[in-house]
Amino acid sequence: MTSNASATVPGGDARETGCTEIRSVLVANRGEIARRVFRTCRELGVATVAVYSDADADTAHVREADAAVRLPGEAPADTYLRGELIVKAALAAGADAVHPGYGFLSENAAFAAAVSDAGLVWIGPPPAAIEAMASKTRAKELMAAAGVPLLAPLDPAAVTAADLPLLVKAAAGGGGRGMRIVRELDALDEALASARTEATAAFGDGEVFVEPYVEGGRHVEVQVLADAHGTVWTLGTRDCSLQRRHQKVIEEAPAPRLPDALRDALHRAAAQAARTLDYRGAGTVEFLVTADGRAHFLEMNTRLQVEHPVTEEIYRLDLVALQLSVAEGRPLPAALPEPHGHAVEARLYAEDPAADWQPQTGTVHRIAVPDGVRLDSGLTDGDTVGVHYDPMLAKVVAWAPTRAEAVRKLAGALERARIHGPRTNRDLLVRSLRHPEFATATGLDTGFYGRHLDALTATGPADAAGDALCALAAALADAHGRSRFGGFRNVPAGPQFKEYACGERTHRVRYRLGRGQLSAEGFPGVRLLALAGDEVVLEVDGVRRTFALARYGDRVHVDSPLGARALTALPRFADPTARTEPGSLLAPMPGTVVRIADGLAEGDRVAAGQPLLWLEAMKMEHRITAPAAGTVTALPARTGQQVEVGTLLAVVTD
Template identity: 45%
Template sequence: MKKILIANRGEIAIRVMKTAKAMGIATVAIYSEADRHAPHVKFADQAVCIGPAPSKDSYLRGDKIIETAKELSVDGIHPGYGFLSENADFAELCESNNISFIGPKSKAIKVMGSKLAAKETVKAYDIPMVPGIDEAITDVVKAKSIASEIGYPILIKASAGGGGKGMRIVEKDSDLESQMNRAISEAKSAFGDGSVFIEKYVKSPRHIEVQIMADSFGNTIHLFERECSIQRRHQKVVEEAPSSVLTEELRQKMGEAAVKVAKSCDYVGAGTVEFLLDADHNFYFLEMNTRLQVEHPVTELITGLDLVELQIKVARGEKLPFSQDDLSINGHALELRVYAEDPMNDFLPSVGMLEKYKLPIGKNIRVDNGYEEGMDVPIYYDPMLSKLITYGKNRTEAIHLMLKAIFEYKVEGVKTTLPFGRFVCEHDAFKSGDFDTHFVKQYYSPKLLEKQHHFEAEIAAHVALKKYLEDQKLLRLPNSVSSKQ
């Protein structure tokens, strides 16, 4: 594999290119008209404009991407995450054009891309699953019967869903019909598939995912877990590895379950198996993400492995160079997704120009970044600017370093999730490890963030005043001395 096209943009495109270049592999960037001056375009060895700003006219044009890859004699395509990364048709298109898709085979993507198909596939492997129905449903009467059987609250979920879309929590029978219709409508709009299913709603859940890696020789291993419970709108904001609540026994059981899920669909490459963990530490299979995850850096830091390098090696037919017994957890890593969002306004996107953009640097601080000062944050794509990752010998050290890095990260022109990240890291529930996916709902409010901001501003004003008065004393001192002489 001598040349790779990265079918993505922003920080993940640069992240993949860095590893490819270190491996002596040439890189090709694609970009939309809105990204003409983006850092990933400059970082690549070659770059090609793929179309207008909207994703559907550029980054989602699989046909154009394949055409570009063939024109430039590309050997492999890395999809990153989002866009076409979990598109089975695109993976199949790569395969039919003799271009290595740096990810799983199209069959695995198809199976795991449907939550219902995924549940059906792993059934034979004795994987714990949340009580519910494993088939699409549109009949409200039947839905009410199922809900009555498993007990409220229930969760209505889109089969083809993700990111919280097509998902509704129903607390009582009288709300089921309206919430079900809303979930079906939203699923159709977001995914073109209105299939929904019902399962028991797990109260006080933690979102734990296990990183797996598999080669084409039958070797499948897990690279331990990531804690992803700090979320807003069912989407992750803060992630860490390892989880602070897993015992060694539970870690092993969840890891073995993740490996079984991967083997159930003959998985090859990097993937993530997601679980819900209830208050009694029972775990349930949720879904499998057939791609590299946004939060993969925390796994890299605690294992010392480069997951992109492993993806590329597996894609070119190499065996995994280690076994499960060779792996161990070293230290603790924390990641904050730095979104151009306003945490004071329900985390709505905050677009504009990055008037000031300075990244923190230092030992054990890593920033996977896709922007630079003076750039506009476009409205067309996910508003994530970067990922801020810190590593420590233990969790306390990683949190302390994260707070330091947040303080040193300077952004002006747009609002970001940096203040929210600081709020999380300073909160007693997070520091103690006693939290779940309802952290934002239970503990966070814009008023608390504003109160914290005013308190800090007041302290800063007092410090400035004290410094001013001390300076004035020093300035007055020579005058008073000279008047006595």
């Protein structure tokens, strides 16, 4: 990992200034943010304590901590959302401070107060400030009184067609959970119910509210940092407009193409919000900027943001170190640091963007990025993406003197990264960064994926040709690995046959190899230059390319200049029992059936695309819809049922 950020901490030694000295920090979180905080603590010489659920018992953040305390159970409601257990863990491990990370209890005023009441240092804003901003509805009232422009909430019972479109939003928490867009009044009740269910599962609070949904708006935010001595820093802007399911995917700093007057206005509004709350520590004030250049307050996140690395990179600061410094009582310098260059961050998720962003699970065998970019990840090689938590694998961050250079650097690094395991959104990220609207910053708004997702996930002839060459390389390497003679033989070999699945395509490779010569059906002009079990060098029409291969069971990952491919080796003879009846709806992931459509029963007629039931997995709700118009001939699913991948949920007969 490389980074421009350094562990910059203002002020002197805590013992000399009379401030509280933090010696040991418990992080009330997991995964990437826990590892991120631990990294800074190690640099500062501060001891670390982890907490973990049973599902996280062997994860990286547990292995890296100096001490770890078990939270019995797997679901967030039983573990990371149990504030009393976390305070007890901190006391048991001898920690003297608690860092909440983001998500879970990071914006829970009662938890912050409980930490302080236990004699521990809370590395965050005062509970009163958290309480004021914890409910988005109360936050809007407070900001309106302070003169900060905003979109006023609407009464769900009084909205009309003239108010459409609407946004249903969880009052607590963030990360896109508990949010629904409503374009028809008839859909409002279902959206409210769904958002409440998801918000309760993610945050333990089902309160939601309704506000106007602005089409084509930009999500722009300001990083603030305040101390107990009256100093408030506004550390520039970030643009987080590229979102899926209202959750950020690509973020950058500074926000491009903002007029200076608007940028200054956002800084003033953010500083006013912090001073109104008598804020301490790191926080983020988020705005929606409309196409006509008007800014509206959305919310204030009273915690560190997922996307904080882009701010660190351009200001060359360590925001976690500054959080600890402020919590110890040290003052910030009066003068703001100067920003340098541009930084862009991409969130790498285990998900399938082409299948409604469906989360993926499984073992991450390898995750590595080229030198020159920053990798913040909650995983190390061999760790598993489960069903209980967010499927984010890592954040990849690139810094450069200019935006164009940073965007190009990040796209190239993602393209060359070695990511072996579940399907990811890596290809979508690369294509997004190279899309003309993003590359020129002329199409930055929250509707980007609504306009371009189909094109960004489509495959064409070049992709098919690349798949085929990767399948050929995999077949050759497989034969080499199984043959005691190696790849080249001095006598003619019989024809070899191998079949691989790559996405929706199946590639059949038939070739003959002998006396150093390759003859492969459908590959004219292809020469084999070198062959090993993990590397194949092919020359295609005079162009030499190297294919690196890694096998994990029947999965073969191929990395080459043509891009990364994940192939599945198919058996020579299909299993005749592996059949599914037409119209069967199978669970696409492990999860819990949280709802079945009201009144749905066997024998009912349903329309194509009609929601039948909802699965909860990875803290998100996933709709299972009718594949075609027909009759529900079987409905074995039950509310509360735990299901595995492939579990039969319903059958709709056309």
